[in-house]
Amino acid sequence: MSPDWAPAFDAVPRSDFLPDLMWPHDMATGRSVPVDKARDPQAWQRHADSNVPIVTQWDDGAHAGTTPGTSFSSSSSMPSLVFSMLADLDVRDGQRVLEIGTGTAWNAALLAHRLGARNVVTMEVDGVVAAAGRNALERFGLPLEVVHGDGFLGCPERAPFDRMIATCGLRTIPFAWVEQTAPGGLILVPWGTHYGPAEATARLLVAEDGRSASGFFTRPVAFMRMRAQRFVRPPHDAYVPTGAGDDADVSSTTVTEGEFCGTGTFAAVEFAIGLRVRDVSHVADRKRDGVRPVLFYGLTDRSWAVVVFRDDRKEATVYQSGPRHLWDEAEAAYRWWADNGRPGVERFGLTVTADGHTTWLDDPGNVLAR
Ligand SMILES: C[S@@+](CC[C@H](N)C(=O)[O-])C[C@H]1O[C@@H](n2cnc3c(N)ncnc32)[C@H](O)[C@@H]1O
Structure with a gap:
């Protein structure tokens, strides 16, 4: 936490914004566990005060009861991340901020304590x-002011803002956000590609002419996606009908599972590969009996690939089918990343204009993809 946020942290307790029934994330098991204030107020307070994300809604509200639902749709983010993002937002007295993703409203309350509710x-x-x-x-x-509406459109009737902060993840940042942010203002937004869940916060400075916003990524994050931009696992059977494997091209690779999949959610490798391999989704299946398949699906055609990593073999077997050779693309992207010194997300940047997004490494001139 930067020191300028300490008074807000002291004055605005997270627990004042949490519901009685909530599902804190257990960092050890990766599961969310129900905690009910009426049943166990001490446990509830302990979780409210701990540095973990807490799910507050499942399945867009369709889920009822105490057991966790299928997918979380609203939460209170991890406090250390909330304050890291507020530090990245670099607000000054008197500035106006638009937040996308109210959730519990704790982050909005912290901002209002610092800048004034209006x-x-x-x-x-x-x-x-x-x-x-x-x-x-x-x-x-x-x-x-809490506006019930689609944050993708921004809030033109209250624009311009000096700062915009999204607390849900996006793949496509609307140019409307650039238009609604004053020149010299900042947009802080968790962003990732279609390749997979890896994402990082882009910190975009709006140009003086208002025609672009550009900047480096600040840190890897794991936000729930904006509703209309959620990750949908491609329908495997439509890509790989029964028997399709027999006609696939078979090869092998010396890239290892550890190198390619990285260690944990915040490894930069997946984010970096996603910047190079366009219009592809990949799914790393869970490892069973020392075998881990990683699947790739083309989003503009039915190309697919599977690489099967096995603990007992030095080389992994690759199956590829369709007009694109998706594993070859992914392997080339991995080798490019390794050859460039395995950059962390902080060396990558993003520029948003009315024409779309451009990603780059180290410098906006060193373009990776448009
Ligand atoms: C991680 S939670 C936000 C946490 C919140 N800032 C807090 O302090 O508790 C993400 C929120 O984004 C909301 N959301 C998803 N898509 C949205 C959209 N298109 N416009 C506005 N909010 C959206 C979700 O409903 C969810 O409440």
């Missing part, structure tokens, strides 16, 4: 979540 607007796509956030803010005494 300088903060927050948008939430889910009506129930938006109403709960609005109530919590009013109860707490920071009645800032």
Whole structure:
């Protein structure tokens, strides 16, 4: 946490914005466990005060009961990440901020404590979540404006803003956000490609002419995606019908599972490969009995590939089919990343214009993909 945020941290407790029934993330097991304030107020408070993400809604509100639902759709982010992002946002007194993704409204309350409630607007796509956030803010005494709507459109009626912060992940950043941010302003947004879940926060400075926003990524993150931009696993059987493997090209690779898959959610390798391999989704299946298949699906045609890593073999077997050889592309991207000194996400950058996105390494002139 940067020292300028310490007073807000002291004055605005996260617990004032959490529901009685919530599902803190257990970092050891990767599971979310229900905690009910009525049943165990001490455990509830302990989790509220701990540095873990807490799920507050499942399945867009369709799920009821205490057991976790299928996929989380709203949460209170990990406090250390909340404060790292606020530090990256670099706000100054008197500035106006738009937040996309109200959730519990804790982040919006921190911003309002620092800048004043009338300088903060927050948008939430889910009506129930938006109403709960609005109530919590009013109860707490920071009645800032909560807009129930699609944050992808931004909030033109309240623009321009000096800062824009998204607390959900995007693959496509709308140019409307650049238009609604004042020249010299900042947009902080978790961003990733279609390749997989890896993402990082892009910190984009809006150009003086307002025609672009550009900057480096600041840190790897793992946010839930904006509703309309969620990762949908491609339908495997449509790509690889029964027997399709018999006609595939078979080869092998010396790239190892450890090199290619990295260690953990925040490894830069997946993010970097995704910047090079366009219009491809990949799914690394769980390892069973020392065998781990990683699958690749083309998003503009039905090309597919599977690489099967085995603990008992030095080389992995590769199956590829379709107009594109997706493993060859992924392997080339991996080798490019390794040859360039295995850069972390902080060496990559993004530029957004009305024409789309450009990614680069070290310098906006060193373009990776448009
Ligand atoms: C990780 S939570 C936000 C955490 C929140 N900032 C806090 O302090 O608790 C992400 C939120 O983004 C919301 N969201 C998803 N898509 C959205 C969209 N298109 N517009 C606005 N909000 C969206 C989700 O409903 C969810 O509540």
